[in-house]
Amino acid sequence: MPNVTEEQLISAINEERNVNAHNRLRAALKRKKGMTLRQIEAILDKSFGMIGKWLHYMGLAGRYHDAHQGAACKLKPEQLVELRKNMVAGPVECGFESGMWTAPMVIAHVHRKFDIEYKRGGMEGLLRRMGFSWRRARPRHPKTASEEQKEEFKHSWLPNTNIVDTRMSALP
Incomplete structure (x- = not known):
């Protein structure tokens, strides 16, 4: 960041409220003061590669990560x-x-x-x-009964057959 002075970095650090952007600015300030990437890595507890990327891509506006754009749409x-x-x-x-x-x-x-x-x-x-959404099918166990089997069970089961009251209060 040859175009940015230490005073500008200090001012930006004091104004910054985003923690990640604040750390990126701190790394830039420490590099500006002559520290090595390994020293900055130890102080900020971030990886050497990450700090190198921050400093490579960074101007004052580069303290924020833009969303990754990805590949262009294949369709016109x-x-x-x-x-x-x-x-x-x-x-x-x-x-x-x-x-x-x-x-x-x-x-x-x-x-x-x-x-x-x-x-x-x-x-x-x-x-x-494009504004479309997906609905996924509800998973079903392979041994689940078919709708016909469920209906047959409903009609063949007799609800009042052989009911026995086993509560103690029901005993004579």
Whole structure:
């Protein structure tokens, strides 16, 4: 940080309320005063690599970490509009047999229509940013009775059969 003076760093440290940004400024001030990264590491109890990254990327505005942007969207804006229309229309309109979209179906649809490949996590993130949400199926044990079996049990079980009162107060 050759463009920032010690006085500017001290002033910024005194004004800073964010603990992480405060530590980054302290590291910059100690480096400005001639301390090595190993000495700063011992004082701030942060890793050597982390302190090196802080100082490498930092100006006064660099004390805050920006959100990581990630890769750019693979679909063009007009393709996103078309995908939204297809999603709203439903999977049957797009040539699928199911009545509800699943991530693999959307991935297959995008690949078939736009020749672009997505992984499941990337597609879920894209659809979330587009305003769609996911509903996951409620897990069911494989040995769970079917609806027909449940109904049959309800009608075959007799609730008042052979009831025995075992309370002491019921005895003569």
